[in-house]
Amino acid sequence: MKILVCISNVPDTTSKISFTDNNTKLNTSGIQFIIGPYDEYALSRAIELKEAAGGTVTVLNVGEADTEPTIRKALAIGADDAIRVNAFPKDAFYVASQIAAIAKSENYDLILMGRESIDYNSGLVHGLVGELLGIPSVSPVMKLDVEGGKAVMSREIEGGKEIVEASLPLVAGCQEPIAEWKIPNMRGIMSARTKPLKVVEPASVTDNIKLLNYELPAPKGACKMIDASTPEKLFDLLKNEAKVL
């Protein structure tokens, strides 16, 4: 089976977010970049599928040269090779167009990624890639098995889940608990240095949205404390002061 895993390069979940250049750029100082957590679940499942049934796992990132440590980590975790589309991932449509341009000629059986990236939280890339390639997409997928050319998946829906089935090729947006994250071992880290990482130039895409600037939310006021011996006072405050009851 030939699997493509698309990964995003995003600030660690504990990052404090701030902006520079008149609120037009992320302030990256002190920020650690990681594989998108949902993408890492997708990658882990891809490696499990390969270990069970054979095949290859290629990781793809749309990003500038500074994302290579993140791509090398994916190789250390167990991907066979990597492709970096040399461009800033400016929006979901742009990223999906780059993925589709590569996938068109490669005939992947499965294209996996996270349900959304944790920076822009758009959740669109899997659906866009599916539509661009004319193949089905399913998200968010919590379980994925492949049998006889078909994928059987569990998809989370509000308040529950569904078991769904689709023929390959297929795009899936993944989330936990689809697989356990894998910690790269020393052999993985060593071999990642020499695994192939191909850099390709981006396909041209016509923009239809334009990012203007960023803004931080208004700071939160102080927390009002209520004495533990009279917790019922909380409801007076919620009713008469906060007016949410």
Added chain:
Amino acid sequence: MSVLVFVEGAGGEIKKSSLEAVGYASALAKKINTQAVALVIGNYSDDQINSLGKFGASKVLSCKNDKLSQPLPMPYASVIAEAAKKENADTIILSRSSVVDAIASRLALKLGAGIVTNVVDLPDLSSGFKVKKSIYTGKAFAFYDLTSPKKVITISKNAFSAIEGSGSATVEAFDPQLADSDFKVQIKETQKATGDVLLTEADIVVSGGRGLKGPENWNLVIDLAKALGAATGCSKPVSDLDWRPHHEHVGQTGVKVSPNLYIALGISGAIQHLAGVNSSKVIVVVNKDPEAPFFKAADYGIVGDVFEVVPKLIEAAKALK
């Protein structure tokens, strides 16, 4: 020209978040001197369908087809695109959810539209079509200009209040052709908790963390939620330990909620949990550790043992009625 809004239901009732989307579409339609058309897919009572007029729709397209009983992205995107063409709609509004992400992305490509998700406010039309989107899981916002003639917007839940008025809508049956090629994904089985308040739709959410010490103590969370008409949630460690099902996990990699009131019991407030709740209007934290980071993000706090404080809260909540 018109603004089209996609309406979703749950358990035979139109979702609150869809009513918010109808209100948003109607407010936008007023700004550009046109009308809001609501598209409802599924079997709903006349009362439910007529209620869309009260929230601002001038016209309702009602699409009833047994093949569309489950929200599958491919056929839903096709049906919405057909409706947009029929109504000459330049802007299509949807309420954001994981299912809607998959529908909206395909819809945008079918229409050649620009798309922005998780929008938290009405567009600013003073120059271009400027929208504000929540990013970094609620830690920041980004402003975008949609430059294409057609636009798809998904709005964040509870960012826009649904206000009931006295309007009425004309209702029209809508029965587009469905393509077999759109049914490549098949739903084999649906497992859904029934009778509970949906976490993502709830006005009030009560969540429990490891401070509850075990699943056997969850009656504290459930009873407080019941007394307040709230949905129940939990922290990541709790769902990892299988004390509660995964669909209750609130946080960065779980469900993001934006209720009017979020009550956290025995949750310390790791940044990953805060990312799932930071767009709540009011946050209440009960924790025995006064240094718990959650108090910094809270509006009201009680430092105390959940096993002593919560039973008193349950009694007081019951007395509210």
